[in-house]
Amino acid sequence: MKTERFDKKLFKQEVLNNLKTQFRVELDNASQQQIYQAVAYALKEWIIEDWMDTQKTYEEKDPKILYYMSMEFLMGRALGNNLINMSMYGEVKEALDELGVDLNAVEDQEPDPALGNGGLGRLAACFLDSLATLGYAAYGCGIRYQYGMFKQKIKDGYQIEVPDEWLKNGNPFELKRPEYAKEVRFGGNIRTEYDEATGRTNFIQENYQSVMAVPFDYPIVGYGNHIVNTLRIWDAEAITDFQLDSFDKGEYDKAVEQKNLAKNIVEVLYPNDNHYEGKELRLKQQYFFVSASLQAAVAKYKKNHDDITKLYEKMTIQMNDTHPTVSVAELMRILMDEEGLGWDEAWEVTTKTCAYTNHTIMAEALEKWPIDLFSKLLPRVYQIVEEIDRRFVNKIREMYPGNEEKVKKMAILWDGQVRMAHMAIAAGYSVNGVAKLHTEILKNQELKDFYQMMPEKFNNKTNGITQRRFLMHGNPLLADWVTKKLGTDTWATDLSLMSGLKKYVDDPKAQKEFMDIKLQNKKRLAKYILEHNGVEVDPTSIFDVQVKRLHEYKRQLMNILHVMYLYNQLKKNPNMKFYPRTFIFGAKAAAGYLRAKQTIKLINSVADKVNNDASIKGKLKVVFIEDYRVSNAEWIFAAADVSEQISTASKEASGTGNMKFMLNGAPTLGTMDGANVEIVDEVGAENAFIFGMSSEEVINYENNGGYHPYEIYQNDKDIHEVLDQLVDGTYANGDPELYKDLYQSLLFGDTGSQADMYFILKDFRSYAEAQKKVEEAYRDTKGWAKMAMTNTAGCGKFSSDRTIQEYVDDIWHLDKIR
Numbered sequence: 001m002k003t004e005r006f007d008k009k010l011f012k013q014e015v016l017n018n019l020k021t022q023f024r025v026e027l028d029n030a031s032q033q034q035i036y037q038a039v040a041y042a043l044k045e046w047i048i049e050d051w052m053d054t055q056k057t058y059e060e061k062d063p064k065i066l067y068y069m070s071m072e073f074l075m076g077r078a079l080g081n082n083l084i085n086m087s088m089y090g091e092v093k094e095a096l097d098e099l100g101v102d103l104n105a106v107e108d109q110e111p112d113p114a115l116g117n118g119g120l121g122r123l124a125a126c127f128l129d130s131l132a133t134l135g136y137a138a139y140g141c142g143i144r145y146q147y148g149m150f151k152q153k154i155k156d157g158y159q160i161e162v163p164d165e166w167l168k169n170g171n172p173f174e175l176k177r178p179e180y181a182k183e184v185r186f187g188g189n190i191r192t193e194y195d196e197a198t199g200r201t202n203f204i205q206e207n208y209q210s211v212m213a214v215p216f217d218y219p220i221v222g223y224g225n226h227i228v229n230t231l232r233i234w235d236a237e238a239i240t241d242f243q244l245d246s247f248d249k250g251e252y253d254k255a256v257e258q259k260n261l262a263k264n265i266v267e268v269l270y271p272n273d274n275h276y277e278g279k280e281l282r283l284k285q286q287y288f289f290v291s292a293s294l295q296a297a298v299a300k301y302k303k304n305h306d307d308i309t310k311l312y313e314k315m316t317i318q319m320n321d322t323h324p325t326v327s328v329a330e331l332m333r334i335l336m337d338e339e340g341l342g343w344d345e346a347w348e349v350t351t352k353t354c355a356y357t358n359h360t361i362m363a364e365a366l367e368k369w370p371i372d373l374f375s376k377l378l379p380r381v382y383q384i385v386e387e388i389d390r391r392f393v394n395k396i397r398e399m400y401p402g403n404e405e406k407v408k409k410m411a412i413l414w415d416g417q418v419r420m421a422h423m424a425i426a427a428g429y430s431v432n433g434v435a436k437l438h439t440e441i442l443k444n445q446e447l448k449d450f451y452q453m454m455p456e457k458f459n460n461k462t463n464g465i466t467q468r469r470f471l472m473h474g475n476p477l478l479a480d481w482v483t484k485k486l487g488t489d490t491w492a493t494d495l496s497l498m499s500g501l502k503k504y505v506d507d508p509k510a511q512k513e514f515m516d517i518k519l520q521n522k523k524r525l526a527k528y529i530l531e532h533n534g535v536e537v538d539p540t541s542i543f544d545v546q547v548k549r550l551h552e553y554k555r556q557l558m559n560i561l562h563v564m565y566l567y568n569q570l571k572k573n574p575n576m577k578f579y580p581r582t583f584i585f586g587a588k589a590a591a592g593y594l595r596a597k598q599t600i601k602l603i604n605s606v607a608d609k610v611n612n613d614a615s616i617k618g619k620l621k622v623v624f625i626e627d628y629r630v631s632n633a634e635w636i637f638a639a640a641d642v643s644e645q646i647s648t649a650s651k652e653a654s655g656t657g658n659m660k661f662m663l664n665g666a667p668t669l670g671t672m673d674g675a676n677v678e679i680v681d682e683v684g685a686e687n688a689f690i691f692g693m694s695s696e697e698v699i700n701y702e703n704n705g706g707y708h709p710y711e712i713y714q715n716d717k718d719i720h721e722v723l724d725q726l727v728d729g730t731y732a733n734g735d736p737e738l739y740k741d742l743y744q745s746l747l748f749g750d751t752g753s754q755a756d757m758y759f760i761l762k763d764f765r766s767y768a769e770a771q772k773k774v775e776e777a778y779r780d781t782k783g784w785a786k787m788a789m790t791n792t793a794g795c796g797k798f799s800s801d802r803t804i805q806e807y808v809d810d811i812w813h814l815d816k817i818r
């Protein structure tokens with residue numbers, strides 16, 4: 001194998017050669033982008049060998065294959081990560097140094113493939129990394145969006161969305177595979193035809209439109225094992241077999257429609273996180289990639305196996321949230337209409353093949369499609385959904401005779417809508433939540449009826465993250481230090497070894513080394529902030545960080561209100577005891593989410609005022625980092641002192657940002673929500689700052705009509721002052737209207753919804769007290785070092801390697817390749 005021995009000379013030659021053959025330039029005249037491409041193509045040659053070997057091994061060993069179906073894969077840059085996983089990073093850096101080329105600058109030329117919104121897409125990316133590293137045969141299946149997540153620009157404090165043209169310069173790592181193209185059909189009508197010979201009724205789709213789904217494959221390089229799996233994302237092409245000279249208007253119109261369909265379907269990623277928009281195009285996207293992926297999967301199975309009824313022995317499908325749930329009906333369609341199975345046989349195969357992951361309990365994120373829309377777009381699939389529903393409702397009635405309440409709560413088709421989660425649960429052989437607390441809430445509250453009916457399906461798989469990207473690549477100083485302290489680098493594939501650092505948490509020398517590294521990383525980020533924001537921040541101040549999608553339930557608003565409160569204190573008493581703090585935010589808001597965008601504007605307005613107020617002597621700074629994404633996230637985690645995980649308890653299913661901070665030695669300031677609970681389990685309550693209502697309290701209030709924030713406003717003069725500043729123009733150049741909606745939402749709510757739905761005022765005091773404790777703890781240099789180190793030492797559980805092994809053991813039962 002080529003990667004067995006890295007040949008520096010050969011690698012340099014390949015880079016120079018690529019510059020010539022691709023761009024007709026010498027190194028001296030090449031642009032940074034051209035150098036990036038030349039390096040990436042050189043690396044690809046190394047990868048290809050392992051990729052082909054891996055696929056050959058899979059052919060021979062015939063392992064069970066996982067198809068991880070996801071609308072989103074938030075991959076982050078590939079170059080650096082591939083170099084790390086191939087154990088070539090240091091050597092390639094050296095080779096490029098000798099050419100006078102800086103690897104960091106080259107890496108910076110790669111557009112961040114942002115085919116995802118936030119946590120859900122990043123989870124899919126971490127899972128692919130772990131699957132390859134652990135040696136399991138897996139495909140990631142998704143969509144090759146022409147434009148991924150928009151680029152965020154901040155102008156006058158407002159978010160501006162700029163299209164992400166990530167494919168503009170081509171992509172060195174992708175491989176087009178036209179030989180695996182599949183046709184996907186939409187619309188039309190279904191004609192039934194009785195076949196005398198077989199005694200079966202055939203269902204024939206007529207008058208449909210179709211597109212060609214064309215796959216692009218991306219290598220997913222395992223760490224140190226020469227295994228290379230595949231992320232297969234689908235592009236759409238028009239089917240153009242019509243003749244322009246035929247002058248048949250009907251044909252011509254249809255051809256134009258099909259061209260538009262192909263162009264539109266993969267054009268953009270919907271920029272909503274934890275919120276769905278019932279747009280027809282979104283359903284088209286879902287069916288498009290699901291149908292193409294399943295057609296390809298079944299074809300692959302049939303190449304080497306005759307018995308389609310044993311399909312589930314060789315493949316399994318994981319549905320990442322409800323977005324790919326149409327998989328259930330599409331697999332039924334393929335098995336019945338194309339493979340000739342009867343309903344019962346097809347159902348047995350399907351229900352042994354499909355499994356479902358639930359990512360949220362929030363009503364606005366639960367997908368429901370109007371039956372009208374669904375049945376028009378997918379007429380045959382809809383017939384199958386109707387039959388699935390009919391049989392499922394029969395089963396409910398059998399189990400709960402006379403209890404129509406159960407039918408109403410659980411049916412798949414209800415009130416003119418297709419409830420996707422219900423179909424996923426009815427058909428899936430596994431239903432998992434993504435953290436212990438979340439799974440308990442599913443079982444005892446949101447999905448209680450389903451749990452009572454089918455308890456055996458429910459299980460928990462607490463999320464995880466890959467240490468290869470978020471420590472080895474993002475924080476090389478700390479990674480090297482860990483290796484030195486542990487005397488081994490095998491924590492790269494066994495993060496539980498990090499517990500070996502516990503014996504150093506009281507060691508003054510180790511503490512100093514650890515905090516020195518943190519300081520280096522803070523300086524790196526401070527430089528980035530100076531370059532990007534023009535704001536000078538003090539690397540010795542506390543870096544208090546909240547980076548994640550902007551959403552009301554994540555409560556960035558509570559964070560910035562607290563900053564406003566601190567600023568008020570400082571103004572009144574400039575000599576108060578106050579440890580310098582830098583509050584760092586990073587967050588994209590969905591383009592249509594006005595309240596989230598107002599919050600971004602507020603953060604930037606507060607930053608403007610606070611950062612430019614000489615009277616507070618630079619003790620308080622606020623920074624909003626533009627365009628939060630995987631590549632800058634890696635540096636931000638490395639530089640954080642405090643990890644803000646302050647969601648309203650019960651709303652954050654797991655969170656994974658919390659784990660990346662922990663890995664990099666930042667204690668959690670958070671609520672008992674999602675995986676925060678398990679982080680506290682690992683490090684102990686004394687190594688975190690926990691505050692706020694419990695999930696039970698929140699749910700209890702919600703079930704009883706909310707609470708009265710106005711009372712808090714009236715009785716707490718600090719909160720009163722801060723809220724008034726939202727409408728007295730303090731942060732709005734005198735404009736009382738700018739933040740009026742935020743003010744109203746906190747005190748009065750919207751029509752039909754509770755005031756302060758996310759309990760910001762209710763939790764504010766307890767949050768402010770926890771913040772006070774952070775400051776006190778930070779003053780104790782040794783105590784803080786111990787706490788930070790204890791977090792790094794305690795992060796072992798949160799590797800996505802652990803998560804994937806649990807999925808394999810309990811759900812997928814994949815065969816390990818060595």
Ligand SMILES: *Cc1c(COP(=O)(O)O)cnc(C)c1O
Pocket residue numbers: 117118119120122547548549628629630633654655656657658660
């Ligand atoms: C990890 C990650 C997320 C998820 O963060 P949460 O705090 O869990 O919401 C979102 N975006 C990026 C770029 C990430 O790396």
